[in-house]
Amino acid sequence: MRCQGSCMGAPDVLRVVVFSGCGHGVIAQTLAVHPRFEVVAVADDDAIPDQMHQRNKTMARSLGVPYIRDVAAAIQRFQPHVACVSPETARNADLSVRAADAGLHIIQDKPMAASVEECDRIIAAVEQAEVRFSLWNRNTFPTIRHARRLLTAGTIGQPRAIHVDFYFAKDAGVLIDSGESEDVPADWRGHGELTVEGIYPLAYIRYLLGVEVQRVFARTTSHFFQKHADRGLEDLATVTLELERGIVGSLCIGRIGRASHPNLGELKLHILGSGGAIVVSEPRPEVAVYARGLKPADYRHRRIGVRYEHRLLDDFEHAIDTGGAAMLDARDGRAIVATVSAALESGRTGQTVEVPAA
Known part of the structure; x- marks a missing residue:
């Protein structure tokens, strides 16, 4: 067909x-x-x-x-x-x-x-x-969609700055200097956190503000996991963003280990406008559970009623039926890959890097 x-x-x-x-x-x-x-x-x-x-x-x-x-x-x-x-x-x-x-x-x-x-x-x-x-993205979280409605309504005036913390509380092998051994397949071709997870915070920014990233300055390091350090892959990074319309942005991203946080991680946005501010805790609503019998790897804070994956498929279905664009389409994806590539180059060179336009 x-x-x-x-x-x-x-x-x-x-x-x-x-x-x-x-x-x-x-x-x-x-x-x-x-x-x-x-x-x-x-x-x-x-x-x-x-x-x-x-x-x-x-x-x-x-x-x-x-x-x-x-x-x-x-x-x-x-x-x-x-x-x-x-x-x-x-x-x-x-x-x-x-x-x-x-x-x-x-x-x-x-x-x-x-x-x-x-x-x-x-x-x-x-x-x-x-x-x-x-x-695939996380823009259909209720908190992100609500923040977009507030911005569209002009609740905080014109956006001036945005910061995103995106720390995933997940493991990626043994810790640096732990002395533990690790069996890594010889053909393992991993990527750093900017490549693997950078789409999520950059997609937030694109969805919420509707502007292009023009240039970036980044610092990257292997801070937590031996597998990343051995291969020169970042598991922690900061990125400063210059966006259209004079908006400035910043991003902190990392894979910080399962034991570092009571839920999926610290996923939070701060948006400053000419007339106010918005603070978004992405994973909510959530319920905190503290009880005997919980395993060390069990999340204490648990998301409820989110179903962001199903909403993303609803959006895809709508695009198919109407011929419109999906929430994050191919051109959006290219812009994010271009931003990540520029950030990685900046992390290697220590220089500000222009993001190539489409």
């Missing part, structure tokens, strides 16, 4: 093939329980390493669908409307371009691609095929 133009009159149920289950599994799992989508298969290329085939098989079993070791054959057999693209980052562009060339709408794992040039490949394919593209 090739979808033309706005895809008005899209079917009541949109069939989905998962193009690789090696990335963010929550996307496929959420698609499987959304009433508009039906996951019919997991597919990947036959030539990938055995451990990736095993991950794909595990995902297929969890979804109750077959695993096909041939992407083209899966498209031919199942005639999907949507591709859920979630491989390792290096293959995002290749699989998304192939999905677009087949006329499939795309919901893709983050980060969008390994480089701005690969983002441009995706944009060209998506726009040529006139399909919808949605990049």
Whole structure:
């Protein structure tokens, strides 16, 4: 099936093939329980390493669908409307371009691609095929959406500055100088936190303010985890942003370890305007639970009633039905990859770096 133009009159149920289950599994799992989508298969290329085939098989079993070791054959057999693209980052562009060339709408794992040039490949394919593209993000959290409504209403006047703390309380192997050994696969190709998680705070800024980042200055370091330090990857970073309309911004990001915080992490935004300010604690509403029997890895503060993943699919569904843009589309994703690339260059050189325009 090739979808033309706005895809008005899209079917009541949109069939989905998962193009690789090696990335963010929550996307496929959420698609499987959304009433508009039906996951019919997991597919990947036959030539990938055995451990990736095993991950794909595990995902297929969890979804109750077959695993096909041939992407083209899966498209031919199942005639999907949507591709859920979630491989390792290096293959995002290749699989998304192939999905677009087949006329499939795309919901893709983050980060969008390994480089701005690969983002441009995706944009060209998506726009040529006139399909919808949605990049996974957290903009549908109730707190973020409410902050956008306040800004749109002019509650704090004209935005002047924004700061985002985005510290994920998750582990990534043994700690620096812990003396512990760690078995890291020889073919492990990890990325630093700016590459892996930088999309989330930068997507907040883009969604809330609607402006482009023009230049950045960054400091990056390996502060917590040995695996990052051994490979020169940052697990902690600060970025200063110069944005359009004279707005200034800053971002602190890191993977700070499970034991460092009672919930998912310190995820907070401060927005200053000409007539006031907004402070947003992203994960709320939440309930704090302190009781006997909790395990050390159990989160004490737990989000309730958020369902941001389902709202993101609602937005994707709306884009398919109307032919409009998704909340975070391919051009948005490119802008974020360009900002992250500039920040990494700044961290290496110690210089302010211009963010290349589209």
